[in-house]
Amino acid sequence: MLKIKNLHASIEGKEILKGIDLEINPGEVHAIMGPNGSGKSTLSSVIAGREEYEMTDGEIIFENEDLAELDPEERAHKGVFLSFQYPVEIPGVSVTNFMKTAINAHRKANGLEDMPANEMLKLIREKSELLEIDRKFLSRSLNEGFSGGEKKRNEIFQMAMLEPKLSILDETDSGLDIDALKIVSNGVNKLRTENNAVLVITHYQRLLNYIVPDVVHVLIDGKIVKTGGKELAYELEERGYDWIKQEKAV
Amino acid sequence: MELKDKLVSSFLAFDEQYQVDDDVQQIRNQAIKDFETLGFPSRKEEAWKYTSLKSALKHDYSIFPKKEDAIEYTQIKKYLNHDIDTYDLVFIDGIYSSHLSNTTHDKIDVCLMSSALNKDKFKPVIDNYFNKLAPKNGLNALNTAFTKEGAYIHIHKNIMADKPIQIINFSTGNESSLLLQPRNLIVVDENSHVQIIEKHQSLTDHPVLTNSVTEIFADRRAIVDYYKIQNDKETSSLIDNTFIEQKDESNCSVHTFSFGGNLTRNNLNFYQKGERIDSTLKGVTIIEGKQHVDHNTLVHHIYPNCESHQDYKGIFSDKSVGVFNGKVVVEKEAQKTNAYQSNNNILVDDKATINSKPQLEIFADDVRCSHGCTIGQLDEDALFYLQSRGIPRKEARGLLMYAFANNVLESVKIPEIKKRINNLIAEKLGIELGFNL
Numbered sequence: 001m002l003k004i005k006n007l008h009a010s011i012e013g014k015e016i017l018k019g020i021d022l023e024i025n026p027g028e029v030h031a032i033m034g035p036n037g038s039g040k041s042t043l044s045s046v047i048a049g050r051e052e053y054e055m056t057d058g059e060i061i062f063e064n065e066d067l068a069e070l071d072p073e074e075r076a077h078k079g080v081f082l083s084f085q086y087p088v089e090i091p092g093v094s095v096t097n098f099m100k101t102a103i104n105a106h107r108k109a110n111g112l113e114d115m116p117a118n119e120m121l122k123l124i125r126e127k128s129e130l131l132e133i134d135r136k137f138l139s140r141s142l143n144e145g146f147s148g149g150e151k152k153r154n155e156i157f158q159m160a161m162l163e164p165k166l167s168i169l170d171e172t173d174s175g176l177d178i179d180a181l182k183i184v185s186n187g188v189n190k191l192r193t194e195n196n197a198v199l200v201i202t203h204y205q206r207l208l209n210y211i212v213p214d215v216v217h218v219l220i221d222g223k224i225v226k227t228g229g230k231e232l233a234y235e236l237e238e239r240g241y242d243w244i245k246q247e248k249a250v
Numbered sequence: 251m252e253l254k255d256k257l258v259s260s261f262l263a264f265d266e267q268y269q270v271d272d273d274v275q276q277i278r279n280q281a282i283k284d285f286e287t288l289g290f291p292s293r294k295e296e297a298w299k300y301t302s303l304k305s306a307l308k309h310d311y312s313i314f315p316k317k318e319d320a321i322e323y324t325q326i327k328k329y330l331n332h333d334i335d336t337y338d339l340v341f342i343d344g345i346y347s348s349h350l351s352n353t354t355h356d357k358i359d360v361c362l363m364s365s366a367l368n369k370d371k372f373k374p375v376i377d378n379y380f381n382k383l384a385p386k387n388g389l390n391a392l393n394t395a396f397t398k399e400g401a402y403i404h405i406h407k408n409i410m411a412d413k414p415i416q417i418i419n420f421s422t423g424n425e426s427s428l429l430l431q432p433r434n435l436i437v438v439d440e441n442s443h444v445q446i447i448e449k450h451q452s453l454t455d456h457p458v459l460t461n462s463v464t465e466i467f468a469d470r471r472a473i474v475d476y477y478k479i480q481n482d483k484e485t486s487s488l489i490d491n492t493f494i495e496q497k498d499e500s501n502c503s504v505h506t507f508s509f510g511g512n513l514t515r516n517n518l519n520f521y522q523k524g525e526r527i528d529s530t531l532k533g534v535t536i537i538e539g540k541q542h543v544d545h546n547t548l549v550h551h552i553y554p555n556c557e558s559h560q561d562y563k564g565i566f567s568d569k570s571v572g573v574f575n576g577k578v579v580v581e582k583e584a585q586k587t588n589a590y591q592s593n594n595n596i597l598v599d600d601k602a603t604i605n606s607k608p609q610l611e612i613f614a615d616d617v618r619c620s621h622g623c624t625i626g627q628l629d630e631d632a633l634f635y636l637q638s639r640g641i642p643r644k645e646a647r648g649l650l651m652y653a654f655a656n657n658v659l660e661s662v663k664i665p666e667i668k669k670r671i672n673n674l675i676a677e678k679l680g681i682e683l684g685f686n687l
């Protein structure tokens with residue numbers, strides 16, 4: 001589904017990603033862990049198409065198509081979804097209206113008519129129930145004044161609405177309380193099929209108890225330096241990153 | 251001949267042609283003298299630093315339009331609000347059009363300035379209010395000297411006007427260029443309520459300059475909601491001079507929507523002559539090309555315990571120019587004043603400009619005054635966020651600008667007007683709204 005080869009990316013002339021290789025197949029869950037500033041969010045932004053980052057080398061192939069030339073919206077239409085580490089506040093646009101606009105933009109890109117209003121309402125109701133989001137919430141301005149956890153839950157609500165093929169969850173667990181973490185993880189798991197995939201970025205092993213990864217990668221200083229099974233996450237939780245850095249240096 | 255000289259020398263002929271009551275005539279005579287000394291404002295004056303009238307004054311405007319043009323209803327249908335029942339005062343090239351208007355004298359007076367200026371019945375009101383509020387300056391003097399027509403609205407005590415009143419000024423292009431000077435007087439007595447919509451619409455590409463003066467008096471506990479829709483052709487310029495006097499516990503709001511025209515200058519002054527008054531001044535400006543919109547506001551807090559709320563938003567594309575000059579004066583006696591002012595702008599293109607200047611003159615110590623002004627581009631983080639959800643960049647930009655401008659509409663009290671403005675904003679921004687508000 002996703003094949004990243006030798007990806008180099010920089011911002012303002014500073015190289016952040018220094019040769020990343022990553023392959024994710026349908027049905028899989030991958031986790032990326034790594035110290036602050038190692039380039040995890042940069043990687044997700046580059047996959048989602050943020051223009052500020054310059055891809056200086058390598059390629060990102062999604063469903064056999066090179067993403068490099070595509071705008072962020074086109075990548076979204078193809079099924080790439082990014083749950084932001086820091087969701088942006090959009091005053092003046094309600095969650096509902098935003099969702100309607102996004103859904104219909106996807107449909108338009110696929111040559112479909114706007115979704116009928118009753119169908120839209122039904123979908124919104126169904127997905128907000130899945131994530132236990134209060135109706136009142138949906139008429140508020142998108143992310144404006146939302147608590148950290150509410151923002152994250154709202155990101156997964158959007159994911160549930162859009163049903164992407166590849167979901168990148170950038171520290172979705174940070175800010176969530178214990179109950180919310182269960183609800184949100186449960187939501188993500190319910191959306192999983194053998195045709196879609198999830199890339200989870202996290203600092204904590206705890207999330208991976210709920211969203212269980214097939215593969216865990218360690219990203220340090222713009223490179224994936226170690227890849228293993230879910231037990232690697234426990235090891236990192238226990239020992240931190242220094243041993244890997246040392247291993248690498250040797 | 252310069253426009254000023256032409257106007258001064260035309261006055262005698264005008265004065266003979268449009269007879270009025272002696273007292274008013276005296277006011278007009280004095281006004282032409284004032285105009286002769288004061289003339290048009292120039293950029294040397296602080297309040298006109300960023301707005302030059304030069305381009306608007308260069309045409310050889312005709313001052314005496316020909317007879318009423320037989321304008322067909324079909325021609326103007328689209329400019330009227332069909333979805334609301336209104337009283338209408340329609341003027342064509344400055345002349346009242348009876349067949350397009352809908353006036354009343356039932357509990358409220360919605361009629362013509364020309365008849366109010368001549369009939370004994372209205373004399374007490376005219377004597378009390380006419381030209382009592384507009385400060386002495388060249389533009390007001392010019393309008394006063396050439397006072398002949400406009401809206402006369404009087405809401406008597408304890409009356410809630412049963413429907414909004416619409417004032418529309420059309421210009422037809424019968425003249426190669428036309429100067430219009432509507433003069434409106436609106437008196438709202440104690441405990442009364444009125445909603446007014448004002449529009450200027452040119453039906454031609456001939457240049458039109460409008461110098462209008464509106465005086466509004468809101469007595470105790472009166473409520474006045476005024477909506478100005480400025481969406482005229484790019485050949486038209488408008489100088490709108492609106493003055494509002496409020497008494498105790500009255501509540502007045504003016505919303506100005508500036509989407510069109512060549513040069514638009516709004517001089518909007520509120521004078522609070524009582525306690526516990528609420529004044530609201532809001533505006534949305536969305537312009538492009540070489541358009542120029544200038545908001546010059548004044549709120550004069552004179553008595554204690556009053557509030558004022560100013561919120562102006564602007565979106566400027568191409569080489570358009572915006573000016574916001576908001577002055578708030580809080581007199582020494584005006585303790586416990588709450589005065590808020592905010593002016594937020596988005597410059598869509600590098601060549602667009604905004605000159606924003608708040609002026610606070612506060613002489614009281616126990617007050618809450620705030621002002622804020624922002625000038626920015628669209629937030630790239632927000633754009634990326636929307637795009638990452640599949641919303642194309644162009645639409646995402648439109649949506650962000652729409653959201654930015656839209657919250658000014660919250661305080662619009664006529665739902666049909668809200669919807670109409672909402673659609674105008676979407677149209678201006680080139681977005682198709684996939685939702686209704």
Ligand SMILES: Nc1ncnc2c1ncn2[C@@H]1O[C@H](COP(=O)(O)OP(=O)(O)OP(=O)(O)O)[C@@H](O)[C@H]1O
Pocket residue numbers: 011012014016034035036037038039040041042043085
């Ligand atoms: N716009 C920018 N300008 C300059 N440097 C940037 C910019 N964006 C990111 N960086 C730098 O790139 C590096 C990687 O940042 P990134 O956000 O990808 O880290 P991260 O792994 O997600 O960290 P965290 O765990 O704290 O979220 C950091 O050193 C950061 O300062």
Ligand SMILES: [Mg+2]
Pocket residue numbers: 040041042085170171
């Ligand atoms: Mg990060």
